[in-house]
Amino acid sequence: MKPSKLYSNKPDTFAPVEFTPDLNVVLAEIRLPENLDRDTHNLGKTTLGRLLDFGFLAQRDHKFFLFKHIEVFGEFAFFLEIELTQGSYVTVRRSVEEATKIAFKKHAARHQDFTTLPDSEWDHVEVPFDRAKELLDSILDWRSLNPWHFRKGLGYFLRSQSDFGDVFQLGKFANKHADWKPFLAHILGFDAAIIARHYAKAEELENKQAKAATIRQEMGGDFEDASKIDGILLLKRQEVDKKQQLLDAFDFRTQDKADTKQVVDQVEERIAALNARRYSLMQNRKKIIASLEEDQILFDPEEAKAMFEEAGVLFADQVKKDFQQLIAFNKAITEERHGYLVEERAEVDAELKTINAELNSLGKRRSEMLSFLSATDSFAKYKRVSTEMVTLRADIDTLERQRDFVHRLQQLRTEIRTLAEEKLHLQTEIEANVEARSADEDSLFSSIRLYFNEIVEEVIDSKALLSVCVNQLGHLDFRAELLDDAGNATSADRGHSYKKLLCIAFDLAVLRAHLDERFPRFAYHDGVFESLDDRKKENLLAVIRRYAALGIQSIITLIDSDLPQRTTAEPVFAPDEIVLKLHDEGERGRLFKMKTW
Template identity: 60%
Template structure:
């Protein structure tokens, strides 16, 4: 598919532009000296690409000039004629005021003017926007971009200045995720897009499941996380609740009294005795440790001993004093280490005593309550207490059942997370296998594109270019385009804007050439194509573009006259009159794309 004609219902303001099947030049001439140093001239060479995008049913953007200045453009209707793969033509009609109402007309001859065509003569008149997109996708039949529609990769065929920042990631994808563009780029480069799409889908699903699992875990809190234990507690508490319900139904608390008596004797008193015995043992151990810490002092002082021995006339040599000092130092080191261990043991004992004290306090309160119940002679007091116990049991059961639900959901989520993780690992392996195959297969589409890319870069810069695709450690594809030096090593030349733009152009042309046999768009629009290049590289790039036009690629390039490539022959202009499809200039309104005052 190629561009054929772009025009409007107001030809005196927006005149018709007829495209060639090969090279198309939009030339902006700066005739006024005061404009020579300006970076932008607002003549319309960049706007032309946006108008083509608008006619290809771009979505409404409030910042797009047609809508931002809708009062100026509301009466405009634009027509884009394109050549289809079967050499027939399609005209797309889209107005500004009714930009969501689209018309289509197929015809055999090129360069038609359908501005006056009756409503009934359109093949499809005033289709809704979504329906029109679907229908246009079918008419264009760009099978090579399937399963995406025609809009997905259109930006790679309409490169504005803002789209030269990254070879692979267009400006429109800069605020999105890698899944929005990487599978598509991989696909047009010849890689299997399906495992890549599935991988991103599974990762999103996995992230969602993990988020839900975290929420469920938070809801569960620090409570029991063992389903078997919860089931056991439910069984025991359910049995207790049944017993208490039977007591209430029978209004007979003798069995309750016996059970509480047994529980008091067998459980509570026994546990209290055990804890008191343990507390006694711990207190004894604590006392001994405290005494040991106080006794671990060396009271012998060599200096005082020396003075005493001198007074009684006993010879006390320096060597004996030295031996005592070393012995004291040795004993002190041992004592210090022992004190560390004793303090640690003392800390553990005091911690356990604290826990025992808290448990004894709880048990004593429980025993007091049981004794109070047993000592009560009022059957209604007992009825009330049993009722309270039953309410607490039911509340516990309700909480446990809620926890069981959370745990069941959590276990199911963990199972799904494991399954998704396994799927991601499998897809990662599939991606790596396909990338290795496409890289090593000399006849693959990617190998062909890589070869064309290198030839273009070498033809312009006299250095080879390298296009590479490889998965990173997380399984995501990484795309790289580099310029190589004479030793085949990557250089930093591709970091500058000018060289990055060249790599974008080389990438677009290489992909188009490789897809020439396919149902694929065969045109490309490059804005400011020669900007910032030296004359030699301009000439080289123009030769490459002309060569690719001869191959069948329709190239639409824009430039200002100061960026014009050098003339090889002074008698022959750089561009022929047929190649220049639009000439703009800064001498008044007639030189602009829209021949009207600036808005």
């Protein structure tokens, strides 16, 4: 269950990479001074991980470099040799041009070359992509991942640079939490079936609530009471029955009497009341207008001054001033009254407009009823009643549809209550399961926690805590934190270098906890030493070597400037640990010995 060899049908361009079962180093040397300060060098150390993922049957993506540059890689076929648990091997052949047609070959010896092997000697050829994934899943037999497919958790053991941003949520897990949290809970030793059911129940509850909201919107918020609708339907149907009897008997005397009574008792009385009200309002309006006119001051002080001067009256200016003051005083007194009168006139005009409209409507209605009563042609009356029947039946149809909506809404409310209760019960089970597994020192989760802390503490001399809690929605929240001496979480884990360390520690801890099971036994970490100081690099390397001795294969990539500096001449890596050396002195130093694409 470890990558054993990666090669292609074009060895001059892509040379074979033979992996060991233990530590495998991909070292990129920056030999040109002008490249020392560059962040990326395009030598291929990151690309190697992508090719391993391609060999493990990653989904075809037009953004993937092989397909994005199909004109460059269209003729390539890649072969991934994988060591199985029982000591045998399987080689997966996958071409770029026909990436959905896969071939498989099982064999007993490692580091084979099947580039020229004819199709007749392969165990399976041109296997469709989906079937090929199922076939490889059965060959690898990572049964500890059941019921999930082998590719579900592969990202934890093929960490690309985009996967070091979060310990738990990989780059490919950018979609719903329901797609990855149950799986993560499973490999951590929790009851994933309960968690998956909880997510399914929550989704079903959201769908029911959305349907209920749609029904309420279609109903416009009216008639949510089925009893009220049933009562209105009863009255409408009774009216239909009466009119149907009239039509069947072709006798409109009953209808005539009913309309006559309605004209006398309702319409005429309403018209008389409205006329009386209109008369009263008209009189009131007339008085308001008269009052407004009376408030006008027609006296002109200038004219009064001239008249007094002609008469030879002394102190004409003083008289003018007194009249002006009197006018100002009078205006001040009447200004508020004038405003009230204008406002009252507006209200009277508005009410008169409403009354006139209603009188016009009632007059038209009275005319129609009297026309019906005075009609001598029975067919005209028959037509009139038939039209009313059509309107009534349309109303009944509308009410019946509305009643169906209300009944459906009531049913949904019952289902929503049931789902909410079931979701709450599942949340209680999840909380109990998390509490039990966390408290059990012999549980898988406790083992992973201990290994995780052991790795981090050995590398940076700081304790680390792996924890799982249930949030208010009943979903799991996973946390990986560094602790200070008092046991409190610190913000150190938010830095890129320490975040990467936590990711590496988590991957290795999970692999070690599952060593006795049918589970992957390799980890690929890109840029493993970036941003760490020399002492921490040496500590991390010691951890990786120790885990390799336990049977966990590590494939790490780094550039030579990230190597820890040593005072002795002893090299950091033994020659047999470096499986691939890259450099920036021309095309021959790259993973693909060609021009950059």
